[in-house]
Amino acid sequence: MNLYNIKDSSEQVNFQRAVKQGLGRGQGLFFPETITPLSNIDALLEMNLVDRSTEVLSHLIGDELSKEVVHSIVSKAFTFEAPVKKVTDNINALELFHGPTLAFKDFGGRFMAQCLAQFKDDGKITILTATSGDTGAAVAHAFYNMENINVVVLYPKGKISPLQEKLFCTLGGNITTVAVEGTFDDCQAMVKQAFDDQALKQAIGLNSANSINISRLFAQICYYFEAFAQLNTTQRENLVVSVPSGNFGDLTAGLLAKSLGLPIKRFIAATNENDTVPRYLAGGEWVPKATVATLSNAMDVSAPNNWPRIEELFKVKNWALSELGYGKLNDLQTKEALTELDNLGYLCEPHGAIAYSELTKQLKQDETGLFLCTAHPAKFKESVEDILGRDIFIPEELASRADLDLLSKEFPVDFAKVRELLMSL
Template sequence: MKLYNLSHPEQQVSFSEAVRLGLGKGRGLFFPCDIPKLKDINVVLAMPFIERSQYIIKQFLQGELDEAKVDAMVASAFNFDLPLVKVDGARYCLELFHGPTLAFKDFGARFMAQCINAVGDGKPLTILTATSGDTGAAVAHAFHGLDNIKVVVLFPQGKISVLQQKLFTTLGGNIHTLAIDGDFDACQELVKQAFDDEDIRHGLGLNSANSINISRLLAQVCYYFEAVAQFQVKHPNQAPIISVPSGNFGNLTAGMLAKAMGLPVARFIAATNANDTVPRYLGDGNWRPNKTIATLSNAMDVAEPSNWPRVEACCDVMGWPLSSLLSASVADKAASLELQALARGGYVSEPHAAIAAKALTDTLAAQVDSEPKPLGIFLGTAHPAKFKEVVDSVLSCQLPLPQALAQVSDAPCLAEPMAADFAALKRYLFARIV
C-alpha cells in the first residue's frame, strides 16, 4: 500500500512507514495513492463481520503484511459486538460502544496497537496523543502494559466528562496523562509541535494514536460495511443515509473511504455541535474556525478538525462535489430535546449520537416525498453512561454504571496539570519519558 503526503505529495511511504511516522513532512496527512475498489459488493456484504474486515483491510495492505498475521490482528482487535438497533420507523443506530472503553475509538486504537507491534523494530516507542474524550481511554487501554511502549495522553482540563477521564487517568504504569489548561485544539497543537521537533521525534521514537494515524482509519472503514450489511438484511438493495457525529472528522473520513470502495451509501451527513467550522465552510466556501465552544457533546468540541483535508482528498479523487456531503450544526438545546425524544421512543442515548440523530431526522423529513422512503443510520459512538451527568440531567433519570466505569469511578486520578505551553511539554517528555 502506497500513501502520499497531502501537504507534500512528493513524499510517498508504505503502510508500515505511515504507521510508524503518524504524520508526514510539514504535518501532512497520509492518504492512499489508490483506493481499492471491490468488484462484487454483495458477496462482501454477505460475509461475517470478522471475515469481511480481514478481507477489506488486506485490499488496502496489498500483501505488505503476512495475510495470516493480518487475519490474527483483525480477529484480536474486533472481538466485540456492534449491533444495528432499530430506533423508529426510519432510523437505526449502529452501536459502536460495546468494546472495553465503551466507545467507537476501541476499533481504531486496538487495531493500531496490533499494527505498531507488527511493523515495529523493537526499539522503545512513545505514543503521544490528544483526546477530546474517548480517544484517550481507547489508546491507553490498547497499549497499557506493553513492553517498550510509553503513552502520553493530553486532554483539556475540565472539558471532558469525569467518567471519560477516569477510564484513562487511573491506569498508571506506562500510561502518562496531562491535564492541559486549554481546549482540545490547544492539546492537538501541542502534539503537532512535538512532531515538528526533531529532538522529540527521534529522541523518543514518537508516534501518534490520533485519527491522523492511517491504521485507525482503516479499522473504522470496516464498521461502515457492517452497518450496511445489517441494514440490507432488513431493507434489501436500499442504500441508507448515514449521519456521523463529527469532531476531528476521522470517523467521516473512514465512511467516505468505505463508499469509495463501493459501499452503497446514499449520502453522508457531517453532524457537528456548535463548533460548526465544516457546516459553515460547506455553506459559503470560507474556512473560518472560531474559538472552540464547550458543549454537552464535549468529544466533538473541535474547531479545527485535523482530518478535513482527507475528506476533501476523497471527494477530489472520486469526483464527488463537496455539495454531495450534507452537514448540520446542532446546538445543545436541540440535542437535549432529541435525547428526550429518543427516550420517549424507548431508546436511551447520549449527546453525540443525539446530534447525529437530530441531523438525520431533519434530512429524512426534507425528503419525505422520495420513493422509496429514505431510511438512515446514525452512529452511536459512546455508551450513554460515559456522559452520565448530562444524560441523568436531561432525562431526569439515574443511569446505572456498566462494569468498565463502575470499577474506575472511585479510583484516584493520576493526571498532572500543565499549561498549554510547548516548552513545558518538552521538558516533561525528556524528564519523565526518556
C-alpha cells in the first residue's frame, strides 16, 4: 500500500516504511493514499476475530504482505476477546480490556510489535513513546524481551493511576520508563523533538508506538468490525458509537472502519475537560488550553495528535465535520455517570463512563448505542472504589505487579536529558 505524509504529500512510503519510521517529515502523520471500501461486509461479519481481521488488514495493506503473513501476525497479536455487553435495552458496551494489560491499547501495541518483528533487520530499534496511562503498559508488554529493541516510555509524574504505573514501570530489561515532571503534552512534545533530530533517529533506529504509528491505528479498526458482528440485524441498522477521546486514535480507527464500508450511522467524540476538539467543532477555532488533570487521566490531552488524520479523512470522503457528535464531562458529571452505570449493574471506569453519558444525551429513540470501554475498572481502583463506595476485584495481571518496586527514572521537562538517555541505551 502507499501512504503519504499529511504535512508533505511529496513524502510517500509503503506500509513497512511507515511502521518502521513512525512519523514523516515535519512531524507529519502518514495517511492511506486510497481507501477502497470492502465489498464483502456481510461475509466478514460471519468470520471469527482473527480471520476477519486478517481480511480487513490484508485489504488495507495490499500485496506488500501475503495473507498468510498477515494471518500469522494477527493470530499472535489478537489472542483475547472483545465482547459486547448489554447495559440497557438500546445501549451496549464494547469491552476492550481483556488483553494482557487490560486496555484497548493491547490490540495496537501487540499488532505493531509483531509487524516490527516481521520487518526488522539486524539493526537496533528504539521505541520512544509518550503515555497518559494505557499506551505505556501495552507497548512495554508487547515489546518486552524482544531482541535488539529498546523501549523508552515517557509519562507525566503523578498523573496516572498507581496501578497503571505499576503495570509497566516494574518490568526492567529492555523497558525504560521515565516519570516526567510535566503533562502528557510535554511528554508528547519531547517525543516529537526526538523525531525531528535526524542524527538521533539514525543513531538509535528511532520509532514510536503511539497511535501516530499507522500499524496501531489499523489494528484498532478491527474491533469495530468485531463489535458490529456481535450485534443483531436490528441493532446494526442505526448504530451510534460513542468513543472516549484523548489523543483521538480510537475515533480515527472507527471512522476508518466506516470509510471501509462498515455501516455505522454516526460517531460521538466524548472528552473530559480537556475539550479542544468539542470547542473546535462548536466554534471553528483550534485553541488548545493548558492540560488539566482529571479522573479520566488517559484522556488528559489538549493537543490530540490524531486529529489531523480525522480532518484528512473527512476531506477525502467529502464528509461534513458537523456530522460528528461531541461533548465533554467534568469530574462531577463523570462520577454521576459511573454511579448511574453501577446502578444499572454495569461496573465501568471514568473513560467509559464519559462515553456512556454522552451517548445517553445524544441517542435518538430509533437508534442503538455502543460505547467503548477502553480499560478495566481495576486500573483505576482508588478512584472507582471512592466513587462507588465499595471494593472492586483486582485481576491477576495487576495484582501480580502491585507490590513490585517502581523502576522509573525521574526527569524534568528537558529534551537534552531524554536525548542523553536514548543515546546511552
